[in-house]
Amino acid sequence: MTDKTMTDVRQIEFTSAQGDTMTLADxxxxxxxxxxxxxxxxLTPQYEALEQLQRTYGERGFTVLGFPCNQFMGQEPGSMxxxxxxxxxxWGVSFPIAEKVKVNxxxxxxxxxxxxxxxDDEGKKGRVAWNFEKFLVAPDGSVRRFRPRVVPDDPRIIEAIKAALPA
Structure with missing residues (x-):
């Protein structure tokens, strides 16, 4: 299920790991x-599959963007x-990581x-369930949501990425 949010999520500001204010549109x-x-x-081993997505689709107009979060049982306690x-x-991560945030x-x-x-695919919205919840934001601002246990190389995510790649 793809949602077009009321707010253009591509224009919402966040802070990069380097302290710069930016948006997804940037x-x-x-x-x-x-x-x-x-x-x-x-679920931390999902980093490996996220990096593989980055390497496979990065040159075709795709990127992973990680937001460290310590809200779930203190599982991201470190400094930036x-x-x-x-x-x-x-994990050999080459995709951008943003500043640590709260998601709920x-x-x-x-x-x-x-x-x-x-x-999500079951029609549920609301709180982020756990670490490694995924939101695919297309260039047009539409969003597809995948819960934490849906692994990055799940066919549903691969199909959604391919469909969202710029022409």
């Missing part, structure tokens, strides 16, 4: 897989420097407030 006319990531989670080092050394609650990042309005 990444160009790309399909962006927004993922809340954590280093000490049972520690997180970036871990991602690069352990009143103090959640504005981008996640908007993304939570997207329904």
């Amino acid at each position: 990444l160009g006319d790309k399909a962006v897989l927004v993922v809340n990531v954590a280093s000490k989670c049972g 420097e520690e997180i970036l080092d871990y991602c690069a050394v352990t 609650g009143g103090k959640s990042a504005e981008l996640y407030k908007a993304l939570r309005e997207t329904r």
Whole structure:
């Protein structure tokens, strides 16, 4: 299920790991897989498949964008420097990582407030369930939501990425 959010999520500001204010639109006319990531989670091995998506589709107008989040059982406790080092050394991550955020609650990042309005394939919207929930934002601003246990190389995600790639 693809949702067109009330707000153009591509225009919502967030902070990069380097401290720069940016938007998804600043990444160009790309399909962006927004993922809340954590280093000490049972789902952390998904980094490997996320990096493979980046390598496979990156030159075709796609990028993964990781948002570290410590809201789920404190599974992302490190500083930004520690997180970036871990991602690069352990998983060979080449996709951008943004500043650590909250994805649920009143103090959640504005981008996640908007993304939570997207329904998943079962028609459910609302709170991010856990680490590694995925939101595919197409260049036109439409959003497709995948819950944490849907692995990055699941055929549904691959099909959605291919459909969202710029012409």
